[in-house]
Amino acid sequence: MDQIETFYDVMRRQGITRRSFMKYCSLTAAALGLGPSFVPKIAHAMETKPRTPVIWVHGLECTCCSESFIRSAHPLAKDVVLSMISLDYDDTLMAAAGHAAEAAMADTIERYKGEYILAVEGNPPLAEDGMFCITGGKPFVEKLRYAAKDAKAIISWGACASYGCVQAAKPNPTQATPVHKVITDKPIIKVPGCPPIAEVMTGVITYMLTFDRMPELDRQGRPKMFYSQRIHDKCYRRPHFDAGQFVESWDDDNARKGYCLYKMGCKGPTTYNACSTVRWNEGVSFPIQSGHGCIGCSEDGFWDHGSFYDRVTDLTQFGVEANADKVGFAAAGVVGGGIALHAAVSALKSAQVKSQSKPTVQNEEA
């Protein structure tokens, strides 16, 4: 295989200064929940390791994942990551067009066989032999299989690739199917959410590019560092839930006081994501902060669980000043046994422990 340049070479070539590079390393460490002592380690890895090639493909989707990523992410982090991945193949952002672009993908696969990461946005529709999503004259499912065959690992961006998302809503007219049901022989990291938070996307991809391994995953295949905490448990409106203070209708007095949105159908109690901590649009806000309940877009099947404005009905017993743990425990039980386990473990800590115990770069998932 050709000698591949290091991340640092790539960044320098893109005109990124040493100072910006170091800033990027410390941002990365912070985003991953690692301490300042990891900054030189990240820098060292990026200076000495050949960069990991990335191929980014789009299936049945709305491109909101890319949009979230390029519009909202911290400009520096996004810049650096984009400069790394856009060298290879991304059909929404790249410069080449038409069949030249398709050729670029074939070339990347050939050159970096078994070395590249395949990032999938959207999913393949399987009905009618895949005819509902045709790119370059072929069904997307074929392109996906082709690109996945020689990939080291796959990232399923967003609810579409991870679970199917709204296009899989009943009656799922195109038989939209999540990636892991089509590709069964590769490690897959699910980064759900509609779209996922930009910082979560950069965090996951940077972790993989920097440490050359998959982040620790939960039972559903989501990176624990971002998906181990319930929105409800970290919600700034949680005290009002515990005190039984609720918004009863839009823009009422209680809404202006910032009371809990549970009665307005908030799915925070059954949703695992980093919205209430990382927040959106560079940490400005998140849906609950804008006065609307969470719709649980990072959970499997969120589009078919009754109306988005129905209350979470399986969270029945609570009252004024009810014990938060009791309520939380009941909700966790609904979602699944595995979650109660990992909810107890701090995401940050587990990422740290894992990194410390494996200081050298390994290819165990390859």
Next chain:
Amino acid sequence: MPRLVVGPFNRVEGDLEVTLDVEEGRVARARVNSPLFRGFEIMLLGKDPRDALTLTPRICGICSISQSAAAARALADAQGLTPAPEGERVAQLIHGIENVCDHLTHFYLFFMADFARPAYVGRTWHAAVEDRFLATQGSGARAAVAARAQLMHILGLLAGKWPHTLALQPGGVTRAPGPRDKVRIALTLRQFRGFLERELFGAPLESFAELTDPAALMAWETGDAGLFLHAAADLDLDAVGRGPGRYLSYGAYPQAGGPAFAAGLWAEGRRGALDLSEVVEHTAHSWMQGGPRHPADGLTEPDEDMAAPGYSWCKAPRMAGQVVETGAFARQVVDGHPLAVALARAGGGVTSRVAGRLIEIARTQVLLETWCAGIDPDAPFMARGMMPSDGEGVGLVEAARGALGHWLRIEGGRIAGYQIVAPTTWNFSPRDGDGVPGALEAALEGAPVGADEDTPLSVQHIVRSFDPCMVCTVH
């Protein structure tokens, strides 16, 4: 007769393929295919009407607020509800920011990158364009991405998250901004104005918005706008990609006293009234069944055999039996902006469409500043209504790319019909029942094709001048 298949197009939201018949170095016939179908209109059936607020934005990750706004209006219409004026103002602010961001994205990331291609090496402007617009690397493109992310802080603040915002409701918005938020929004808008005047226009934006004649436009020299106009003049881009000459706008940003940009249908040199009962969607050349129908009783039945003469998942909407063009340029023409009208009278090609967007960026920035200054934090931001168990509603908005309509029917408290006609459905429609080509198909006819070009540059410019959003086209 050589036939070229151009596509898949990159730097386009969604998938697109164009088939060209070439005769004597020019495009003789074009067929536009939207090869991606998801079936939103089918999924919405049987759902709680309010769920349209969550489902329809997910049609598109780039103009999701437009979908959200159209759904909110359709639901308000079904309830006979007038939104709270302050809520409407904030909803407009949210929507306007998304539209400006889309125009910026189109100019800096999607459209201008084509002028940095090697085929143009040697042109006087090529080096400057390459420096500013080379895909993912140009200094202008990078500055625009940073400015856009910053502007979107307002969406974070008012709407919780972008894309797929939840804050827009039939009665207004869920978030009541306080006095502190107002200051923060004003500051962010101020910074964005700085970007526009420094980088895009190289002059006070009012002076661009006040241009009245095409000669003055082509003489504009400063900023990235000047760079584009220089290249456009050199390549005579307004002579290619001319549309049907009929422009549709539903009217953007409705407010007390009428929309900020007027509604209407501009044809043969003047603006006429809009008659929505004249909208018909044909399916003769689509892989769809059941046409022609008005969207209020429209059907979405994909033809799984994909039988000829169908060649696209897109239906073919027509206004009073005729092809119309929609988008920022159409909006400015219908609104009577003197420069836009003069450009439309001269034929309205590629340059006009891009100029229409630039005019609109400048004018919308001024509107955003006015709306922000007018926010009254003490007023109600949401009016309450009751969802009827049976009823109908229409939601019309102007998305960045043009006229977007949602037609909703509720029976027994559930959605019984939901039809969406998106801007790119109008612009990129296939042939209708009479075999008349859609707006882009017609605009491509006559485009020059070099002997050794397999992805003709003129075709790239024409297609992108419409700023296609293919995921909205077929949903």
